[in-house]
Amino acid sequence: MIAGLYRAGDSPLHRMAAGWKLLALLVAGTLVFLVESPFAALAALLAVLVLYRLAGFGLRLAMAQLRPVAIVLAILFLAQLWLASPAVAALFVTRLAALVLAAALVTLTTRTSDLVDAIERGLAPLSRLGVDVAKVSLSLSLAIRFIPAVGQIAAEIREAQIARGQRPNPLTLVAPLIVRLLKMADEIAEAIDARS
Amino acid sequence: MSTRDVVLVALFAALMAALGAFPPLMIPAIGVPITAQSMGPMLAGGIIGARRGALSMLLFVVLVAVGLPLLPGGRGGLAIFAGPTAGFILGWIAAAAVTGVLVERFWSGLSFVTAFLAAAIGGIVVLYAIGIPWISLVGGVPLATAAAGSAAFIPGDLIKAGLAAAAILMVKRSYPIIRPAHGRP
Known part of the structure; x- marks a missing residue:
């Protein structure tokens, strides 16, 4: 947090x-x-x-x-x-x-x-207009929890690249970071759906 | 919105926070620091699409508004939205939407050029079209003055559009999320 x-x-x-x-x-x-x-x-x-x-x-x-x-x-x-x-x-x-x-x-x-x-x-009053308040709450609490995790993953990727002798730049960092996040998304979504 | 959509929206809002923590790049020829964060709306729209991308930017803006220090230099809170440059933060939502619509439109034959144009139109043209009138309105200065004050950031933003376009293509090749407009599987 x-x-x-x-x-x-x-x-x-x-x-x-x-x-x-x-x-x-x-x-x-x-x-x-x-x-x-x-x-x-x-x-x-x-x-x-x-x-x-x-x-x-x-x-x-x-x-x-x-x-x-x-x-x-x-x-x-x-x-x-x-x-x-x-x-x-x-x-x-x-x-x-x-x-x-x-x-x-x-x-x-x-x-x-x-x-x-x-x-x-x-x-809450907007739920009648089709706003899914439960999903809004879920996205807020997920994002707050993901912030430190994403920073951690970015740091790991940077360290791995330095260890391999690569000089990290925004591009070599951002693309693998995003692919990692997209793979995570499937697992997290499955875990949430399995629990509800 | 499926649970996976909500997760993607939250992950890209968190990615914005991580980009805000990247050390800013200083290019002497340009003279203004380049922060990685304004690449976020281009990446969000170009990778998870217009709707989810725009929602992820909206979510990030809400997280800043409720007091999390997620902008470069640890800035955040409601004061950001009271300042004259708030249009450049709120504009991220429209920037992601427009980049997303354009990338979705050119998805099947996406090249560096089309991805770059999508990122630049959404992340620069649309963003400045919101940010500059906002400064003019809140600061009470003519549009031309507000535009002149913002012009220094354009070279850096063009570099970011290029980086975002390259990243959009790399991710499309290895882990595509956007579905082509025709023939959904």
Whole structure:
């Protein structure tokens, strides 16, 4: 089982049901896109930072959430500055930063398993439209279990190639890896069908 | 969907995670790191077909959304979908579908050229057709600006389409999964 991005804690945000957090994020995300003033966007950003505090997280963790988008945000800021005005540039970048931070906060305070449960519950009404919720659940739990296994097989193939004196490259690794996975698929499917 | 279809979908979602853990290739002439992961949609569509391939990408996107750090550099979580480049992640679903449809269409006489075109049309043309307007919309910049910012990744993506095409052909020869459109056995 691979570790998710969840950070354990006991704050009101951690205790809140996953479904409500997702709904709140959706509403907040829509509202923040209706904001037209950079000051309102800044207020939204500060409000999200207060929520980080409430969740027991420091400013440093909040900043770490922005790092992956920092370059794109910087480029967007410069493009807006050049094409529009400083106010518009500030509005767009502040708004996006607030949204990214809010979304990351849901991830940080919600266990992967709770989010998976929320999705499965959310899908239940769709079963009348032909969505096979049991198969969706099966594919989710299988994939979570397969992730470390596939990484392990990839490492084995790479080691075997190095031992034979081959220099592994993406192609000589990917094709045998996929053939191994396809062969596995038949065995796993038979085992699942035999048990049900 | 048979149980085997579900297993194939889950395995290709897991393959995406493994590709995300591959060390990125740095080609000095291009200047941007090439990650193996965006080969995933081309491989999924070209090897398990349009429907299962697209579902495997949808499953992978859901796994990222629920907080697993499966994107290169251990990124993941809902924040990915709030950022301006989310179209390039969500676009993987359509990319796999289009690559899959094209490979299925050319299946009986599949060559490197047709496999490459299928991978490039699905994994580059379709992906950028979703990713670039997304940046433009979310970031509030004109389409041309968003396109110029994305162009640096095209050479790397062409290399990946070539690698994916070669892999699709190798797997077709040794373990074909897609059935020809006519005359199902």
